[in-house]
Amino acid sequence: MVVVSHFLKWIYTARVSERAAAASALARAYINSELPFEDRCAAEAALTLLLDDASSKVRLAMAEALSMSHHAPLQIISALASDQPEVAGVVLARSPLLTDADLINRVAASQKATQTLIADRPLVSMALSAAIAEIGEAEACAVLLANSGADIASLSFRRMAERHGHLPLVREALISDIRLPADCRHMLLIKLGETLKTSPLVMALMGTARAERVMRDACVKASVTLIEGTRPEEHAALIEHLRLRGDLTASFLIRTIAHGKVDFFGSTLVALSQQSEQRVRALLAGGHDVALQALFRSAGLAAATHAIILRALKIWREVANGERVAGVQEVSWLMLKELGGQSADGDLAILVKSIHLNALRENARGHALAIAAA
Numbered sequence: 001m002v003v004v005s006h007f008l009k010w011i012y013t014a015r016v017s018e019r020a021a022a023a024s025a026l027a028r029a030y031i032n033s034e035l036p037f038e039d040r041c042a043a044e045a046a047l048t049l050l051l052d053d054a055s056s057k058v059r060l061a062m063a064e065a066l067s068m069s070h071h072a073p074l075q076i077i078s079a080l081a082s083d084q085p086e087v088a089g090v091v092l093a094r095s096p097l098l099t100d101a102d103l104i105n106r107v108a109a110s111q112k113a114t115q116t117l118i119a120d121r122p123l124v125s126m127a128l129s130a131a132i133a134e135i136g137e138a139e140a141c142a143v144l145l146a147n148s149g150a151d152i153a154s155l156s157f158r159r160m161a162e163r164h165g166h167l168p169l170v171r172e173a174l175i176s177d178i179r180l181p182a183d184c185r186h187m188l189l190i191k192l193g194e195t196l197k198t199s200p201l202v203m204a205l206m207g208t209a210r211a212e213r214v215m216r217d218a219c220v221k222a223s224v225t226l227i228e229g230t231r232p233e234e235h236a237a238l239i240e241h242l243r244l245r246g247d248l249t250a251s252f253l254i255r256t257i258a259h260g261k262v263d264f265f266g267s268t269l270v271a272l273s274q275q276s277e278q279r280v281r282a283l284l285a286g287g288h289d290v291a292l293q294a295l296f297r298s299a300g301l302a303a304a305t306h307a308i309i310l311r312a313l314k315i316w317r318e319v320a321n322g323e324r325v326a327g328v329q330e331v332s333w334l335m336l337k338e339l340g341g342q343s344a345d346g347d348l349a350i351l352v353k354s355i356h357l358n359a360l361r362e363n364a365r366g367h368a369l370a371i372a373a374a
Contacts, residue, residue: 007046011053020061023050027065031072044073051079059087067094081106085113093117104131107140115140124150133159138167145173154181154237165191182230183241186223190245223247224255227264235267243271250305251351257312258332258355260319272299284313304348308335329363332356 007026011019029035030043050058063080066072067090074097081091081098092098092106092114104127107115118124119132119140124147132144133156141160144150157174161184164170171188174180223242230238242248248268257265266284270277273295283295292313293306301309315331318324332355336342339349 011050016055016057019050019053019055020057023047023053023058024061024065026050027062027072031066031069044076047073047076051076056084056087059083060090063087063090067091068096070096072097078102089114089117093121100125100127103128107131108135112137112139116143119144119150120147122149126151126153126156129153130156130159133157133163138164138170142169142173145170145177152179154184157181157184158187161187161191182226182234182238185226185229186238186241189223189226223252224259224261227256227261230264232263232267235264236271239264239268239271248272250301253301254305254309254348254351255355257309257316258335258352259328260316260331262313262316262320269295269299274298285317308338308348308352311335311338327359327363329356329359332359 007022011022014022026043027047030040030047035043047062050062053059059080062076063083066077066080072095077091077095077097081088081095081102083091092103103118103121107118107128108131110118115132115136116139118128119136120143124132124144129144129150129152132140133152136144141164144152145160157177157180160170161174165174165188171192174184174188227238239248242252253265253268256268262284266277266280269275269284270280273280275295275298280295283291287295289310292310293303296306296309297303312331312335315324315326315334319326332352336344336349336352336356339346339352342353
């Protein structure tokens with residue numbers, strides 16, 4: 001107590017650098033030393049007084065010394081967290097004494113820089129992540145996504161995609177995160193397509209109508225590709241997302257079966273037909289045509305689509321059983337033959353022809369790249 005008494009008299013005449021060094025030493029002694037109770041109370045009183053120091057350097061020295069301790073005085077940590085940004089930032093980024101409620105309130109009341117510091121804390125709870133996702137600036141959301149210590153709920157991923165998915169900074173951070181749910185990936189694909197089709201360059205090159213058509217086709221193709229990286233347990237969420245957007249169309253389902261996405265096709269039939277997953281899987285694996293057509297009808301698929309779906313399904317069964325080697329090019333060609341071949345017309349034939357032509361292009365491109373790499 002004698003030392004603290006001298007210290008309190010001395011600080012009024014000491015230089016800023018000396019006060020800062022003394023504040024740091026006193027703070028470290030408080031958290032690291034086994035002080036007697038009375039000395040500990042005196043040190044705490046002195047640290048509290050230093051909160052009123054005119055120089056931010058003194059308060060910053062305290063913040064750096066106390067910010068990572070579980071034993072720092074709570075009232076001092078709280079005051080430092082409300083100090084000017086350079087001081088508060090140290091505490092907000094590190095202190096284990098700040099509760100989720102404290103941090104959520106500061107996310108709501110603070111600017112981008114403070115939100116970013118909180119998002120980069122070593123551990124970020126699901127509740128705090130949800131607050132940042134809901135009200136945080138784009139930069140804070142990007143930092144949160146890059147933080148391996150952040151626990152992020154699926155709903156929070158979705159809110160970040162909805163709020164900031166049109167911005168490259170957040171979109172790229174979301175897409176590179178392996179935790180991102182499949183329906184959020186699809187949402188980002190759509191946002192990217194919408195951004196591109198309204199680009200002045202794209203509008204000048206293609207015009208409004210053609211840009212709309214090209215981007216819609218590109219999004220559909222990308223959606224089919226997206227299924228490859230979607231875990232089976234995420235199928236239901238992606239299907240519901242597509243259904244709500246109006247993208248779960250017969251043409252989309254025909255594309256999925258042509259590309260061999262049989263598991264996803266089965267998940268879709270489960271959702272649309274309201275039949276059990278076990279029954280649908282059994283029918284797709286070995287059901288007769290009549291039973292499969294009844295399943296397709298219950299899922300709302302038009303009778304005109306049944307034959308080509310059955311043809312594709314039989315080929316993929318043979319591939320799965322090791323009885324045949326085939327890819328999208330051959331499957332789509334045989335689906336087209338089911339409709340009458342190249343001379344067939346109508347919307348269904350146009351769709352299958354486009355799938356086949358795209359498969360031809362992709363295979364040719366792959367062949368050319370293989371030759372070039374040889």
